[in-house]
Amino acid sequence: MRARPWLLCISAAVVTVNANVEKTVFLGPAALHLPPGWPSLxxxxxxxxxxxGPSLLATQLPVQFPTEKTPRGLESWYILRSLERGRRYEVRICWPAFQPTDFWLDTFPVDQVFxxxxxxxxxxEYSQQRQSAPLQKLQHSSATPQSVLFLRIQxxxxxxxxxxxxxxxxxPVDVDIILDPFILNILPHSLGPTAIYLSAVAVAAWxxxxxxxxxIIAVSEELDEKDHKD
Known part of the structure; x- marks a missing residue:
């Protein structure tokens, strides 16, 4: 049986709406020297x-059902690096709608965690679990002052x-974790092209x-003059 065109359109729409998003917004901290005795990042x-870059990490997050001891499931940790002091940032996590999951995102200064x-x-505990995992990170000297935050995802x-x-x-849940800086601390960088497009459409529409x-006014006046002559 051949699929009807309207059924194909509905199917395409259903496939398009396939992800959920959770996010947290924060300001970049002051650069920090890691004191001697603290673990190296x-x-x-x-x-x-x-x-x-890398500002997007596609990965899989382990999950578990809430328990009395772990009401928010499992915890995963990440490092947000090369931030600018006082600049607004957003971290988003996107995951498929067919993998129902609750996420909580929190950022912490390095000294608060330690x-x-x-x-x-x-x-x-998370670091120990990751010792044999492939790593996506940048190499920096711990002696250099760094604007860094820890990101915890539950x-x-x-x-x-x-x-x-x-x-x-x-x-595990398939996720994309995205670090997005704000433009002038007002608008996420990724929404810049959308904002420009909407502004252009609004100006053109005006x-x-x-x-x-x-x-319409000209046609209306022309019709009025014609009616008066008749």
């Missing part, structure tokens, strides 16, 4: 995102299935509507 084996036992323990599966195996071992209005 290069030794943590944690993926790094920077505004100039000085907070709970955060440091979570980071250390992920909890949010669906129910009669499949016991699936409930005990939910599969001129076109004015032209159409004047044309």
């Amino acid at each position: 290069e030794d943590l084996h944690v993926d790094t995102l920077t505004p100039t 000085d907070t036992p709970e955060l440091l323990s979570s980071l250390a 992920a909890a599966a949010s669906y129910y299935s009669t499949n016991k195996t699936l409930m005990e071992y939910p599969p 001129f076109i509507s004015g032209y159409i209005y004047r044309a």
Whole structure:
């Protein structure tokens, strides 16, 4: 049976709407010297995102169903590097709608993580798990002052299935993690082209509507003059 054209259009629309988004907005911190005795960021084996690249990380995040001990599921850690002090940034995480998941995104200064036992323990545990994983990071000397933040992502599966195996071992979620700087601390950089396009459309619509209005007035006046002559 041949598919009807309108069914193909509906199918295309359904495929297009296939992702959810969660985000957090923050300001770049002041550059920081890592004091002696603190762990080197290069030794943590944690993926790094920077505004100039790589600013997008496509990966899989492990998840679990909420428990009393872990109400927000599993935690993953990342480093946000080469930030500008006082500049506004946005981190977004996008994932397929067919993988229902709840995400929480938090950013922490380096000193806060290293000085907070709970955060440091979570980071250390994640770092240990990542020792054999392929790494996407930039090499920087820890002696150089750096504007750096830690990003913690908590992920909890949010669906129910009669499949016991699936409930005990939910599969990892495919995600894109994006670091997006703001333009003049007002608009995310990725939305710049969209804003320019909408502005151009608005300006064009204003001129076109004015032209159409004047044309309608001219036709109306011409019809009035014709009626008076008749």
